[in-house]
Structure formats: C-alpha cells, structure tokens
Amino acid sequence: MWAPLKRRAFFWLWLGMIVASLGAWAQTVGAQWLFVNDPNAATIVTLVQTASTLPMMLLALPAGVLADSFDRRWLMIGVQIYFVTVAILLTVLTAIGLMPPALMLAFTFAVGVGTAMLSPTWQAMITELVPRTHIPAATRLDMISVNVARAAGPAIAGALIAAWGVPVVFALNAVCGLFLGAVLIAWRRPRVRRSDPERFFPALLAGGRYVRHDPMIRRLLVRLSSFVGPAAAVWALLPLIASRQLGLGAAGYGVLFAALGLGALGGALIIGRVRERFTANQSLILAALAFAASLGALAFAHTLWVALIPLMVCGLGWTATVSVVVSELQLLVPGWVRARAIAVYLMAFLGTLALASPVWGLATQWIGLTEAVLAAAALVAASAAGSYFFPFPERVYPDRSPVAYWSEPAFESEPDPQAGPVLVTLEIEIDPKDEAEFLVAMDALRLSRLRSGATRWELYRVGEAPDRFMELFQVPTWEVHRRQHDGRLTADDQAIEDAAFAFAVRDPRALHLLPPDASVTD
Structure with a gap:
C-alpha cells in the first residue's frame, strides 16, 4: 500500500494535496459556520455545499480536456495562483464585515471552479507518477490524503473559529494553497512526449463519447450516483445536527466533522484488505449497508460522544464506496482520455452531491431534521440493491495500453x-x-x-x-x-x-x- 510513497515526486505532490485539501475543508466549515445562526440557516448551509461542488458538474469535463491536452504541472500551478488570490480576497472581505450570504456563496462557487480544474488534472497525473501495478495503492493513498484533510481541516477550523473567528480560517486556506504551489514549482517534471493538442470542442465531445460507449464505466457512475444522492445528507445537514440536535458550538462541529474524516481515513486504510476478501460488488453492498445503519443511528444521537461512532462508520462507508469506484475507473480508462473520464466521474460524483444537498435542506424544513436523516438512511440502504441486482463484471481489466495496429492508408497525398x-x-x-x-x-x-x-x-x-x-x-x-x-x-x-x-x-x-x-x- 505504501510503495508509491517511495517515489519522490509522488510523495511530495501527495503531501501537497493533503495540505491543500486541509485548507479547502477548513474553508467549507468556515463558510457554513458563518451563517449557522441565520434564520434561513437550513437553506444557506446546504447551499454552501452546493456552491462548492456545482462547478465540478459544470467545468470538470472542460478541465479534463485541458489536462489531456496541455502540461498538467503548469495547469496545476495556474490553478494554485487562482486559489490563493480568491482565498486572500475572501479573508479580507470577511474580516472587514463585507460578506453577506449571497457574496459568500459566490466566493464558494469561485473556489469550486478552481477545484473543478485541479481534481481531474491531479488524478490523471497519478498514473504518470507510479507504475500501473501501483495505481490501486496510489488511488487509496489519494483517498487517504483527502480524508486526512477531512479529519484535520474541520477540527482545526473549529478551534480557529472559536479562538479568532472565521477570517483566520480563510487565511489558512490561502497558506495551504501556497504550499502546494511551492511543491509544484520545485518539481522538475520529466519531459512528456505528447502529440499536438486536440482542438477543444472535438476533444470535449470525444471524452463524453468514450464514457457513453463504455458499459462498465456507465454502470460504475450510476452505482456511485445512487449512493451519493442520499448519502449527501450527512454532509449537508451536519451543521444543523451539530447546532440544533446536539447543541454544539463551532469547536463541537469541528469534532463531528473530524469524526467523519477519521472514519473515512480508516476506510482508506482497510479497503485494500477488504478487496482481497470481497469483490467490488460485495464491497459496495457492505459499504452502503454500513453507511445506512450508522446514518439511521445518528438520527437518534443526542450527545457529542454518542454521535461520534455513527459518524466514523459513515466516513468509512463513504470512502470505501468512492475508493472502489475510482480504482476500478483508473484501470478501465486509456491514457489519451483518462483526465476526461475522471472529469466525468467527478461530474457525476460532485454534481449529485451539489444537487442533492439543497434537497435535503428543503426536506429538513418540510418534515424535520430527524425525519430527513432517517429518509436518507433508507435510500442509502436501497442503493445497495443496485450492487446486488445490477453487478458489473468482476476483475475484468482490459488492456488499455496504446497500440498502433492499423495499416496506413495508401494515399498519394x-x-x-x-x-x-x-x-x-x-x-x-x-x-x-x-x-x-x-x-x-x-x-x-x-x-x-x-x-x-x-x-x-x-x-x-x-x-x-x-x-x-x-x-x-x-x-x-x-x-x-x-x-x-x-x-x-x-x-x-x-x-x-x-x-x-x-x-x-x-x-x-x-x-x-x-x-x-x-x-x-x-
């Protein structure tokens, strides 16, 4: 599992992504907590989740086209410059009290634009940094980086908000972006031979066409969306669970978020051993059922300590599901379209998350917080049936290495x-x-x-x-x-x-x- 870290470039970029993700998660917590006491909090805090993830649905595929066509290192450097600029503006405006909900949502959307550019570029780059046999391990390490940040970022954000307020959290995000930018600038990427870049719109269509005509990829994405839609409730409603159900402040909210992250980290650490004993379909069923049971238990938790264990199991089930889908996808897609296929996956993943989050906010207003959480748990359990009744072929990894086997046309010119x-x-x-x-x-x-x-x-x-x-x-x-x-x-x-x-x-x-x-x- 740890073999990819022996490769110096992967290690430093992986560490840089941990730091950058830490800042991003802290920023999300800060944005949500800024309005948690607003009369319209149930709508605003879920819209923060939507504003941060909706750009992925809109821009991930164009970002994948750019990542497949241009130097990925310079593309990531440009994104970090953009990230840091947005984070500094957000810090200053919040510090001087010029941050109404609408402007916060606009800035959150702007941060999401950068994430939409960064994510497919980084995930496609993983296959350059490690050999094919290490791709599943590298994918799990990438999940670990996300979940270390998910555990640490909210906890740090909660402590910073309690001590100095929300603007300091946004400043932390800027510093974290600078760290990844410095790592990218210091990295001397080996020269990569690439053909002339494809024109943008034909390349965009080619990426969508590839995914549309690969049945295994389509089934993976449907399976992922059927889980993420109801499971999104735990992320969208956690601020309300913390403040209304458990009566916690910012520090307590950070601890709850950290419990989700720690469970997700545990899922990333054990999923390799789980996959040795269970198939991909069986792993997805177990993850969905564990998530559903723990989310249902969370609906009846009324103290911080009782809520921690269900949240950790939710984090574990979430990461296990995403890790299985991503590792299967990486092994199915050829290099020429990899970033675009990953972008389509991110669109399905975060697009579902963005669309489902406000739905759970509205459900909370209509039927109540406890009832909304229970409804989400029931739908996650129902999604497990998809893995049982519509399985995909197990461990069928076609050889997607490039081969030029067509004879040349006998043209005079x-x-x-x-x-x-x-x-x-x-x-x-x-x-x-x-x-x-x-x-x-x-x-x-x-x-x-x-x-x-x-x-x-x-x-x-x-x-x-x-x-x-x-x-x-x-x-x-x-x-x-x-x-x-x-x-x-x-x-x-x-x-x-x-x-x-x-x-x-x-x-x-x-x-x-x-x-x-x-x-x-x-």
Missing part, C-alpha cells in the same frame, strides 16, 4: 486534417455457418469504434452476396481518424477487432471515403 466527415468502409466475407458468432463479435467492435472517435457505426449485408458484410463507421474529420491510427487504439481494441475478423475468410478490405471537395496536402 495526405488529406487536409479538417477534411470531413470521413467514412471508413470494410468489406468482410465470412463462412455462413459462423454468422451468429460473427454478429456478436461485431457488436463489441461497434463499441470499440465509437469509443475511439467514430460518431456513427453501421453493419450491412451485401444483397448480391449474402456471405459478405460491409462495416461502415464515420469520424468527424481526417484529424480524428489520424488520432485513431496514432494513439487512441489500445491492446483491448486490437483484441476485439482480431476476434471479429477471425471469422473473415480473407483479410477485410478498407476504403476511406472523403467529401468530394476535400483538399489534400503533398
């Missing part, structure tokens, strides 16, 4: 990169007795073509020769097709194509159809 759309056709002749198996194999090939860049795929039988089929797939431009040739295809795509073409009685013949007015370059 290269088409213009922006020429398109381009229609690629392949004539495939098979033995009629293999038709049923061939069609099944071609359905898998359809998903492979669509993941790597095709916008349309069709298979036709030749009427004049029923044992012949024509495969057609369309890509937007010649540039996209060149990227299929030069970096998007993987060993898994090759295996899928080989399985389909194994039924051909002779090598399929490919043709590339261009628009009649397409220009060519010598």
Whole structure:
C-alpha cells in the first residue's frame, strides 16, 4: 500500500494535496459556520455545499480536456495562483464585515471552479507518477490524503473559529494553497512526449463519447450516483445536527466533522484488505449497508460522544464506496482520455452531491431534521440493491495500453486534417455457418469504434452476396481518424477487432471515403 510513497515526486505532490485539501475543508466549515445562526440557516448551509461542488458538474469535463491536452504541472500551478488570490480576497472581505450570504456563496462557487480544474488534472497525473501495478495503492493513498484533510481541516477550523473567528480560517486556506504551489514549482517534471493538442470542442465531445460507449464505466457512475444522492445528507445537514440536535458550538462541529474524516481515513486504510476478501460488488453492498445503519443511528444521537461512532462508520462507508469506484475507473480508462473520464466521474460524483444537498435542506424544513436523516438512511440502504441486482463484471481489466495496429492508408497525398466527415468502409466475407458468432463479435467492435472517435457505426449485408458484410463507421474529420491510427487504439481494441475478423475468410478490405471537395496536402 505504501510503495508509491517511495517515489519522490509522488510523495511530495501527495503531501501537497493533503495540505491543500486541509485548507479547502477548513474553508467549507468556515463558510457554513458563518451563517449557522441565520434564520434561513437550513437553506444557506446546504447551499454552501452546493456552491462548492456545482462547478465540478459544470467545468470538470472542460478541465479534463485541458489536462489531456496541455502540461498538467503548469495547469496545476495556474490553478494554485487562482486559489490563493480568491482565498486572500475572501479573508479580507470577511474580516472587514463585507460578506453577506449571497457574496459568500459566490466566493464558494469561485473556489469550486478552481477545484473543478485541479481534481481531474491531479488524478490523471497519478498514473504518470507510479507504475500501473501501483495505481490501486496510489488511488487509496489519494483517498487517504483527502480524508486526512477531512479529519484535520474541520477540527482545526473549529478551534480557529472559536479562538479568532472565521477570517483566520480563510487565511489558512490561502497558506495551504501556497504550499502546494511551492511543491509544484520545485518539481522538475520529466519531459512528456505528447502529440499536438486536440482542438477543444472535438476533444470535449470525444471524452463524453468514450464514457457513453463504455458499459462498465456507465454502470460504475450510476452505482456511485445512487449512493451519493442520499448519502449527501450527512454532509449537508451536519451543521444543523451539530447546532440544533446536539447543541454544539463551532469547536463541537469541528469534532463531528473530524469524526467523519477519521472514519473515512480508516476506510482508506482497510479497503485494500477488504478487496482481497470481497469483490467490488460485495464491497459496495457492505459499504452502503454500513453507511445506512450508522446514518439511521445518528438520527437518534443526542450527545457529542454518542454521535461520534455513527459518524466514523459513515466516513468509512463513504470512502470505501468512492475508493472502489475510482480504482476500478483508473484501470478501465486509456491514457489519451483518462483526465476526461475522471472529469466525468467527478461530474457525476460532485454534481449529485451539489444537487442533492439543497434537497435535503428543503426536506429538513418540510418534515424535520430527524425525519430527513432517517429518509436518507433508507435510500442509502436501497442503493445497495443496485450492487446486488445490477453487478458489473468482476476483475475484468482490459488492456488499455496504446497500440498502433492499423495499416496506413495508401494515399498519394495526405488529406487536409479538417477534411470531413470521413467514412471508413470494410468489406468482410465470412463462412455462413459462423454468422451468429460473427454478429456478436461485431457488436463489441461497434463499441470499440465509437469509443475511439467514430460518431456513427453501421453493419450491412451485401444483397448480391449474402456471405459478405460491409462495416461502415464515420469520424468527424481526417484529424480524428489520424488520432485513431496514432494513439487512441489500445491492446483491448486490437483484441476485439482480431476476434471479429477471425471469422473473415480473407483479410477485410478498407476504403476511406472523403467529401468530394476535400483538399489534400503533398
């Protein structure tokens, strides 16, 4: 589990992310506690959670495009400069008393914009810093960094608020951002060979297309959202549980938040051993049931010490679920689209969190705090049924290492990169007795073509020769097709194509159809 820390670059960046996350969690606590005694606190404190996470839903995929196209180190440095600037402005305005709820929500949203840029960039960079065999361990260490910060940040924030007030917490966030910025500046990243950056909007569409046509990734994201939606209640309602149900001040709220973080840290530490004994589906069921039971118990806690154990179990169940989903995702996605796929995951994760948080705030106003917490616990328990009735294949990790196995087109001159759309056709002749198996194999090939860049795929039988089929797939431009040739295809795509073409009685013949007015370059 600790092997990735032996790599110097990973260790320092991992430590920098702990410090930066500590400041971010402290900032969230400060923003929520600033208005906890407001008459509209049930709405405001849940909207703080929404304002901090909604940018991830809106901007994570564009951030993933940038992270896949440009130098990730310089991108993270730019984000830290932005973070520190926003944190300083927030500190000054709060200190001089110019921070009404609407402005606080705006600043919280601005911080969330930076997080939306940082998270997919960092998580995609992990695979550069450690070998593939260490990716699950590195993912768990990343979860540990988040949860160490989740445990320590709120506790520190509670103590600082009790002693000196909320502005000091925002100043702490600025200092933590400076630390990660210094680590990034000191790191001398090895030169990474990369192809010319993709144009923004085609790259954006390619990322969404890849996720849409990978059934395992889709199922992972649905499973995650069905858990996060109701589980978000514990984060959204914790300030109200602290102040109204338990009668605690800022320091007590920090202790409750720290209990969640400590439980989450414990989950990150033990999930590796759990996965040795249980499958991913079984791990998700156990995590959801443990979370549901502890959240239900929390609804009846009336003292600080009674509330700590359920909160620790909630933290453990939360981290176990997220850790399983992230580690599975990292192993499923090829490098050319990794940051975009992680961005889609973050959109599903934090977007669900952002949308669900105000719902639980409204539910509290309508039916009461205890009833809202119990309803959330029941829905988390119901989400466990998804892992039981809709399991995904266990430990099926396709080889997504890049492989250039397509032969080069026999053109006299290269088409213009922006020429398109381009229609690629392949004539495939098979033995009629293999038709049923061939069609099944071609359905898998359809998903492979669509993941790597095709916008349309069709298979036709030749009427004049029923044992012949024509495969057609369309890509937007010649540039996209060149990227299929030069970096998007993987060993898994090759295996899928080989399985389909194994039924051909002779090598399929490919043709590339261009628009009649397409220009060519010598």
